[in-house]
Amino acid sequence: MSLFGASTGFGAGGFGAATTDTHNPMKDVEVTSPPDDSISCLAFSPPAMPGNFLIGGSWANDVRCWEVQDNGQTVPKAQQMHTGPVLDVCWSEDGSKVFTASCDKTAKMWDLNSNQAIQIAQHDAPIRTVHWIKAPNYNCIMTGSWDKTLKHRCIAIFKDKQNKPAGFALGSIEGRVAIHYINPPNPAKDNFTFKCHRSNGTNTATPQDIYAVNAISFHPVHGTLATVGSDGRFSFWDKDARTKLKTSEQLDQPITACSFNNNGNIFAYASSYDWSKGHEYYNPQKKNYIFLRNATEELKPRNKK
Incomplete structure (x- = not known):
């Protein structure tokens, strides 16, 4: 699920390096x-x-931090470990801390200045999500677990967010995304779903292979969104115009995660096995990748007629 609500020199020479590899x-x-x-x-x-x-968090039990330089190059900065796969991460409002959720049934707070991590949450099953929550009278960290519980913890280090979300997008394993607004004037008209991540496109009577939507991220400036799926493609969408802006070429592995930086000029996406076909299709020889794309122009909404 993803909530919605000045240019730099990045990519001025880092993007578009020639390659014939099918992984990129x-x-x-x-x-x-x-x-x-x-x-x-x-x-x-x-x-x-x-x-x-x-x-970035992974099934190797680690969470890693990279600095992304203006020329597009990345520098590994730090790393922390859990005793199980890391399923989700989020930042503190001031960027000094990172929160991690793991299959080891714990959530941790990682202080980037000291490079120390402490446990802040415990569940009876793996923790699938960790989120910063802003309510009218308090701020907290929320963890969601496969033990069917949500837990909220007060973390007194945050500043208020500038904007309140207007709604959210929810992806499914059935190749669909639902757009829901918070208190819309006309729910039947304003809320909607659309098809995505299918073979042979989305507007055809031809039998289709349907792929899971693995992640969704909203552009912080334009309000358009990106979806990534088990089909090894990313797509950009204009939810207001209800139209697709772009679909990528197909990678040789599923795309498992994505994120925009704070001003929306960098789109990051990860290529690795998503376990959608079980362990028998896992190839340990396959390398995992994270890619960075300058997608500023591609995410601009369609001009209104």
Whole structure:
């Protein structure tokens, strides 16, 4: 699920390096030193933090931090470990801390300044999500677990967000995305679903293979959105015009996670096995990748007629 609500020199020479590899048909920038197992989540640093930093969690039990430089190059900065796969990550509002959720049934708070991590949550089953929550009279961290519970914890280090979300998008394993607004004037008209990540396109009577939507991310400036799927493609959408802006070429692995940086000029996406076909299709020889794309123009909404 994803909530919605000045240009730089990035990409002025880092993007578009020639390649014939099927793992990178879009010729995007590869992040150095990716995880050794499937990448489950990506998150860029918040606006309060100078520069761009990318956090990624993986099934190798680790969470990694890279600095993304203006020329598109990446520098590994730090790494922390869980005792089980890391399924989700999020940032504190000031960018000083990262929160991680793991199959080891714990959530941790990682202080990037000291490079120390402490446990802040415990569940009876793997923790699938971790989120910063802003309510009218309090701020907290929420964890969601496969033990069928949500837990909220007060973390007193945050500043208020500038904007309240207007709604959310929810993806499914059935190749669909639902757009829901919070308190819309006309729910039957304003809320809608659309098809995506299918073979032979979405507007055909031909039998289709349907793929899971693995992640959704909203552009922080334009309000358009990106979806990534088990079909190995990413797509950009204009929810207001209810139209597709772009679909990528097909990668040779599923795309498992995606994220925009705080001003929307960098789109990060991860290519790795998503376990949708079970362990018998897992190839340990396959390398995992994180790519960076300058998608500023591609995410601009369609002109209204």
